[in-house]
Amino acid sequence: MTIEPSSPNDATIRDLATRLQPRIDRPIVLVGMMGVGKTSVGRRLASALQLTFSDADEEIERAARMTVSEVFARFGEPYFRDGERRVIARLLQRGAGVIATGGGAFVQADTRALIKERGIAVWLDSDTATLVERVTRKDTRPLLRGGDPAEILTRLKAEREPAYAEAPLKVLSSGGPQSDTVHRVLKAIDTWL
Numbered sequence: 001m002t003i004e005p006s007s008p009n010d011a012t013i014r015d016l017a018t019r020l021q022p023r024i025d026r027p028i029v030l031v032g033m034m035g036v037g038k039t040s041v042g043r044r045l046a047s048a049l050q051l052t053f054s055d056a057d058e059e060i061e062r063a064a065r066m067t068v069s070e071v072f073a074r075f076g077e078p079y080f081r082d083g084e085r086r087v088i089a090r091l092l093q094r095g096a097g098v099i100a101t102g103g104g105a106f107v108q109a110d111t112r113a114l115i116k117e118r119g120i121a122v123w124l125d126s127d128t129a130t131l132v133e134r135v136t137r138k139d140t141r142p143l144l145r146g147g148d149p150a151e152i153l154t155r156l157k158a159e160r161e162p163a164y165a166e167a168p169l170k171v172l173s174s175g176g177p178q179s180d181t182v183h184r185v186l187k188a189i190d191t192w193l
Contacts, residue, residue: 013179016186017048023193024049027092028185029099029115031106032124032164033157035134037173037181041124042100044182052097056105059087068102077104085111092118103156107163120192121167122185128154130175168192 028045030038039055046053057068060083064071071080084105091099092114099119106112106121115121132150164170169188173181 010179013048013183013186016183016190017050020186020190020193021049021051024051024096024120024189026095027097027099027119028189029088029092029101029119029121030124030185031101031115031121031167032103032173033126033131033153033160034103035131035153036103036124036126037134037178038100038124041173041178041181041185042098044178045185046098048182048186049098052094053100054091054094054097055100056084056088056091057100057102059091060084060102063087081105081108081111084108085114089114104160106167107160112163112166116166116168120169120189122169122171122188123164123167124171124173124181124185125164126173128157130173131157133175 028049028051030042030045032038039057042055043053060071060080061067064083066074068080071083081104084102085108088099088101088105088111091097101111101115106115106123128150131153135149135153169185169192171181171184171188
């Protein structure tokens with residue numbers, strides 16, 4: 001199911017979140033490309049639903065006592081992905097809440113299976129131009145180092161979309177206000193539940 005853009009007001013979001021909150025019995029897990037807004041939308045979604053918010057990358061950094069970029073540089077991507085899976089498994093055990101994952105988490109078959117089994121997976125999707133504009137604001141993305149961000153994101157998006165498409169819900173995240181995306185996520189979950 002794909003939910004298209006619409007423009008809600010704050011009262012509409014509050015009313016929908018209030019009706020939906022008692023029906024949320026497991027974590028809402030936001031998946032999708034880097035720069036799509038999983039963390040920023042996730043924080044607002046959690047606030048609207050009065051649930052806890054967790055960012056998997058922040059949890060990894062706290063556990064490793066180094067940044068994601070440092071983990072990649074020092075130990076490599078396979079090591080990072082294994083730790084990421086363990087952190088996400090721990091977050092999924094907490095029950096209802098909102099979890100923002102890293103862009104590659106849902107691409108990993110074992111992590112994807114955990115999320116689909118224990119959570120409500122929501123694929124946030126965006127066009128490549130919007131992703132490029134967002135991710136080039138800061139230089140913290142290890143997979144974008146040493147190359148053209150537009151080319152890398154175009155390739156990664158094409159490679160990852162089949163995995164993201166396994167999420168039962170897909171919501172478009174445009175360049176508009178984040179409240180629009182939060183509203184679309186709430187509508188998608190409401191329809192799906």
